Amino acid sequence: MKRRKLSQGIVSYWLKKDLMYESNPYHNIVFLGKDAKGEVKFASQRGIRDMYGKPFKGDVPGNDKRYGVNMINPDSEEINVFEAAIDAMSDMDFRQDYETSILALGMVSDGPLQTILEEHKHIKCMNLCLDNDVREDWRQKAGKKICTGWI
Numbered sequence: 523m524k525r526r527k528l529s530q531g532i533v534s535y536w537l538k539k540d541l542m543y544e545s546n547p548y549h550n551i552v553f554l555g556k557d558a559k560g561e562v563k564f565a566s567q568r569g570i571r572d573m574y575g576k577p578f579k580g581d582v583p584g585n586d587k588r589y590g591v592n593m594i595n596p597d598s599e600e601i602n603v604f605e606a607a608i609d610a611m612s613d614m615d616f617r618q619d620y621e622t623s624i625l626a627l628g629m630v631s632d633g634p635l636q637t638i639l640e641e642h643k644h645i646k647c648m649n650l651c652l653d654n655d656v657r658e659d660w661r662q663k664a665g666k667k668i669c670t671g672w673i
Contacts, residue, residue, distance in 0.1 A: 525591060526582075526611070526612055526673050528611055528612065529615050531669070535614075536611060539593060540580075541554055541593060541607070542554060544563050545620050548566060550569050551569040552565055552567050553567075553568070553607040553628075555589040555628075557589065563586040563589040564585055564586055564589035564628070565582035565585055565650045566580070566581050566582065566592065567579070568605070568607075570666045586636045587634070588636075589637055590626050590635075590638075591607040591625070592625045594638070595621055596642075596644065597621075598621055598622050598623050598645075599647055600623065600647045600649065601625055601647070601649070602619075602622050602648075603624075603635060603648055603650050603651060604651045604652075605628075606626055606627075606628065606655065607626040607654060623645065625638050635648070
């Protein structure tokens, strides 16, 4: 919360929606992605404490890369697509948008997006919310790669 300036409200909301939890014994944040039936298919870990200057990132064994962290609103035809779950949390907190569906890819690949769009046919509009932590030409290339076949 301190580093990303997230509110207690957004953290509580994600916990209540069962999209994340804290692991033992390392106290990593584990972000969860579910299929259309609500079964967990995807889990990735992110370190919150770092003693050596390098953040920990890793997938949970058995992870299904066809899914990403997602929260689908059946009443929304729109989805915001992020690179990472923490980006989705920050955006939701900043804009106070709890209605638009979200997908955090966990990678720059369209695998999770393809799965979500196949499972949720009501989604008609997507917003690529790629952040500014990589070079602009890489973001553009990633955006084009993700959109290929979807436009």
